[in-house]
Amino acid sequence: MRENSLFDAIPPEKLIFVNRNLRLSSIKMIGFDMDYTLAIYRYPDFEILALNKTIDRLIQKGYPESIFKREYGQEYVMRGLVIDKVNGNVLKLDKYNFVHRAMHGKRHLSYEERYANYRNKKLDLSSDDFLWMDTLFSLPEVSIIIDAIDNIDRQGLSRSIRYYELINDVRRSIDEIHQDGTLKSIVLQDIQRYIEFDPNLPITLHRFKSNGKKLFLLTNSYWDYTNAVMSYLLNNRLPEYPGWTNYFDIIIVGAGKPEFFNSNNNFFTVNTRTGQIKPLQTTISAFIKGVVYQGGNILDFERLSAIKGENILYIGDHIYGDILSSKKSTLWRTCMIIPELENEIRITKENIGVIKRLNKMEMQRIILERELNKLRYNLKYGMSNGIKRQFEMKKGRFNRTLQMVERKKLEMAARYNRYWGSLLKENNELSKFGAQVEDYACVYTSRVSNFMNVSPEEYLVSPPKLLPHELEIDEMAERG
Incomplete structure (x- = not known):
């Protein structure tokens, strides 16, 4: 039996992917954006x-x-x-x-x-x-x-x-x-037409709370819209939580991200019946559960919540407003929600044989190019000794392989998107977007409810990062 057989039954599109090790047992509070994080809009x-x-x-x-x-x-x-x-x-x-x-x-x-x-x-x-x-x-x-x-x-x-x-x-x-x-x-x-209901979302939030973690909502949407959307997603879904606000220890609407992470904006309290706001009293020393807040800034947030830095995990979908800004301004750990990941993984799974063959062809191209350059060097410096014919044959083989590799790459990329290829990759490199995900998201996944597939105490470990010389040695070992 394989060591990771417990996870074999979990579809890849439901996994949590790790860029930097994250020990969930050390996370005391988890925050969520709303739009495209808790609330996934129906496409298209x-x-x-x-x-x-x-x-x-x-x-x-x-x-x-x-x-x-x-x-x-x-x-x-x-x-x-x-x-x-x-x-x-x-x-x-x-x-x-x-x-x-x-x-x-x-x-x-x-x-x-x-x-x-x-x-x-x-x-x-x-x-x-x-x-x-x-x-x-x-x-x-x-x-x-x-x-x-x-x-x-x-x-x-x-x-x-x-x-x-x-x-x-x-x-x-x-x-x-x-x-x-x-x-x-x-x-x-017509909220059901435009926003998905994920039946696993309430259960996921409940599992976090049952493990003793505090939850907070930090959204740029204002109270009326937030209340309507969150009511649709969470109200009366579990008997322990008659209303959606019962899931959260802190609720902040109209947060004004990314300014929330780098400003001194004041907090306000929201009258949930009238929508009117009033400044938060400066004498307040802690957030009060059940009170809805608006605006604010990260320094006051950490002071009033009495939790800070790497003990907070923030989950959002916006690379700048949610992820990059929070990473640059704080030590908060970050999770990026990428709904498109489900389709990217589906296409990769369907074409895994093609991708493996393409990778093998790419390695053959690299080896041929090295051999060709060596022959070219020998010809240039007079060490011909009958290798000109060998050079021409190798050159023809290299050109045919190169053309085939480039054609197959374009064909494979078009399966993700006809015009732009894969969201996270471009040719053999990460795309600009993929690089931002790698640089600023500690972990990433397609939706919040995928956390159901890991324990709230899990130690999420990133795969080994190999440098080019290590990859070369690994490839040599495989070739024997």
Whole structure:
């Protein structure tokens, strides 16, 4: 029997994946974001709604309806893409900010175009010229931008509608419909259509609490929306918890992340009947269970909760607002929720044979290239001795192998996404998004309820990280 046979029955898409060792027994308090963490929005229903409401807002701002498409182009979108606002291009980068794929409208940029625009240039993704699509809420934004730029070019409108202003207006419009209640009011009218109910979520939270861990909610959504969504997810699901607020020791709405992690914003208390807020009394020395808070900052949070640093695990979906900011500002441990992981793992499982053969072909290509370079060196420095014919044969074999490997790589990548490939990988490197997950998330998984598959006392251990020389030795050992 294999040593890990206890876990063989757990589907890979339900596992917790570990970047840095995490001893759950040392975690005293666990925090949760709400949107796309506890509340998973149904795909693509929510995205279609957001797309249409954003287009309505853009038309109100004076944009011609002819440049927009009311169909959500889900094959063109992916989290982790970067928008070049100056040139109107959508980019996929690897961990080193190398642009591997790019589209202008619905047209792929050629290697020569990518080289001319982005090679030998340092891309400053923090500048206003770039927009990183790092949240699931940004997916409709990508679809709108790709369709609009494609139609602007086709209709000859690029002089009257500048890419830069259009892209900024798309971002402003999608922010507006999230903030002014346009989207949320429709979601609440038919909440089952737009938000999944996960029957294992209440049980997962109960297991944490039964193990003595405190739970807190830290969401940017305000009270009315939070209350409606959380009531749908948790009210009357377990007899021990008649209302959703009973699951949580601390509830903070309107947190204003990422500012929560690096500001001195004050806490307020929320009147849950009227929605009105009032400043938290400075004499308060601890959070009171059952009271709903708004705003605040991490320093006051740790003081009032009397728990800090690595004794806190925070679970969220937003690489910047939830994960990166909390890691840079605190010693909190982090878990990133990646709903797309379920589909990524499914495709990998279905194509595992292809992937293994491709990896083997890649190793053959590397070996052939080494042998070819050695022959080239001997020819260059006069040590020919009849090896020219050998060189030409090896060169032909190498070129055929290289072409086959590149073709198979593209075919395999297209099974994840026709235009962008895998969410977390790009060629043999991590994608920009994948690198952020590796750098800032201690652990990651597809949904909160996957914690049902581990003990609340579990020691989550990361797999060995091998350096290139160790991988080379390992490969040599396998070849005998």
